[in-house]
Amino acid sequence: MKDTTKHPCFNKENAGSCGRVHLPVAPKCNIQCNYCNRKYDCVNESRPGVTSSILKPFQAAEYMDAVLEKEPRITVAGIAGPGDPFANPQEVLETMRLLNKKHPHLLFCLSTNGMGILPYLDDIAELGVSHVTITMSAVDPAIGAKIYSWVQDGNTIHYGEEGAKLLLDRQLKAIKGLKDRNIIVKINSIAIPGINDDHLLEVAKVASELGADIQNIIPLKPTADTLFADIEEPNHNLIGPLRKAATPYIKQMTHCKRCRADAVGLLSKDQSASLCGTLQACAQHKPLELEKPRPYVAISSREGLLINQHFGETKSFYIWGEDQKGNFSLIEERKVPPKACGPKRWEELALLLNDCRTVLTAAIGETPKVYLEEHGISSHTLSGLIQDGLEAVYHTGNIESLKCRRAGIAGGCQGTGTACG
Template sequence: MTATLNVPTINFEQHPCFNPKVKGQFGRVHLPVAPKCNIQCNYCNRKYDCVNESRPGVTSTILSPSQALSYMEKVLEKEPRITVAGIAGPGDPFANPEETLGTMRLLRDKYPDLILCLATNGLGLKPEYIDEIARIGVSHVTVTINAIDPEITRKVYRWVRDEKNVYQGRKGAELLLKRQIAAVTGLKAAGVTVKINCIIMPGINDHHAVEVAKKMAELGADLFNAMAIFPTAETPFEGLTEPDGLTMAKIRKECEQYLPQMRHCTRCRADAVGLLGADQSEEFHGCLIDCSKKLIPVDTKDRPYVAVATVEGVLVNRHLGQADQFQIWEKTEAGFALVEERLAPEEGHGFERWQRVADVLKDCRAVLASGIGNNPKQILTQCGVLPVETAGSIATGLRAVYNGEDLAKLKGEQPAVGALGADSCGT
């Protein structure tokens, strides 16, 4: 049974995306905690560490839920007009449900008056997740639905992934549409305000947007946002032409027969912050990066250990990609103690390899290695394992992690001479 939305007294009129009258008075922040995606759109190119592009799918870094809370604190200190915290990628929130829901819980506990918002493609928005966001008090959800005809939908996506199964063509389109309709229906039953995003792609779905609006109105959606496609390099749709203002005005007028229209969307980055039309992402960029490097203390009941990539058990001197095993260490009253050694997963390529590493280290709060690539950094971080680069002694790395020290200083650490010293890092 779907839970009913549970929120304290919040002024929902202060959501600038849903209320154009306040777009110059109140702002929003997008927290980039969801890097994985479960579909591949033909117009989307997700990028990291990109400060020069302002569009969905782009972010400068990935945050863990605890890092997102720390960043939120700093944002509100500098910009108290922020009334909304949302998650809009750079992947999909419900391809990253633990990170998404964990972030929402932390925000609600810390800021009971904050408006919480999510943007999703709907594929992974299961009934149990709808129940949970209703309990947390996530009041606004945007679902991107580009067509309600499977023959049109199949043109928009290269593939759809459900758990470990990947679908293409009409089968994938039908699955996605089924889940999207169920998601909108479930959200409205839970009392959540629902906005529909529809990306307008000339020759693909520009003639069909009104049918999407009509169907979504039947399901009880509250707002419709017809968005002109932003042709993006290195995508199948990079050659499409962005619809002009007259075309978009005509489409919105047609869709307005069925649903109120959002006409002030700024096509935000996944790490956007500030007022609509006056984004402050560049201003907060340094703060965002600092928070992404900060180790937030983790409950030792959940992740009591630290993994180490080492050759001999004294120094951190093996690159993560070359490690065939990890030493697992813990902090005790007597110092640091070696718990066990674990075999690393067999070598492979891409996401699956690093996801397997994260699974092997799921009870570890961090992993120390002499070198770590960007892809494993992102995947390990979003899985709750902090990647730490250092070339020093194991004792120095363990001390920094467990004491919450500045980990950026470890990267330049020189290998220590001799044993592990007074920290009693022995077996």
């Protein structure tokens, strides 16, 4: 049983002895806050939304190994951006799976705006995520519309009060869903003078009613190139009374450091700068599988002539290779094992194709694509003759000209492992 009190952000008394690491594996975001300017290669600023590098899941696991060697007081592995974890769900879930295998003693934490978390509540509970922070700065869509430029739901962008209302609905359901699964919930609320400073008590009341455990009222940090860049940062004379007024309703966090998306170390002794080189080095790592010979190309095809089948619907892959004279030959038809469910299916297919450098397919979902990449296998959605695809892979490198015009075929597919991929 993990000691959940060892999270330094949720438990001030442990902030001096327990550390955290933020793994920057989530670059994309599904909302645009008027105070946020994400930077993926910044080493100077100290605020949420900035990082010196972006990591792939396997790189994050390797970075975690390196961090624990240098700072054994780390008790929490968190993902806080630089975008939103659930705008990058497959990368985030795969990172958590890898960490769960290698470092099951750690507490796992996610920080999200709540917009996209609902479909993944059972996944994160299964993976042992113990703490989730939801940034909720308004419980009135009219006020939320002043804070958010837009929110994205799938392929649809919502603006104004419509977007703010949708976001709020997702946030409220997320808090309830997390508490139903016994996950500890913190509410981050950004205090923005003239926008929501006289509304945050209502946020505290709603959070309390839903069972949230703690609230963190954070002063706005004015950031260049944002709509709120010219709003003055609120000082303790504003933040102190806000926290005091909210305390009867919900416990208040008072030791927040407004951490970067790649923060590491104790809250009082951040080591982001000293470990920046380690992070950047891990971001350059290639999957170990790339060291193995990969002479072949796997093709999804119905009849063995055209690239015309969905990756997840392929019953047998056509495995092609190139001889020393540059001629292509069919090595074998490699049968796919009986379908497993969920992640196990994609893991099995990646292992099945572990001697292939790439997969050429008519369509592929995001989840299997991530699994293949983790095993060092690239994938391309193409249409046309197999011979043309092989020519592009082995000789010309001009794969773009064969890109599938019907790429939308997998646009709605999340790669759940139940049928297609």
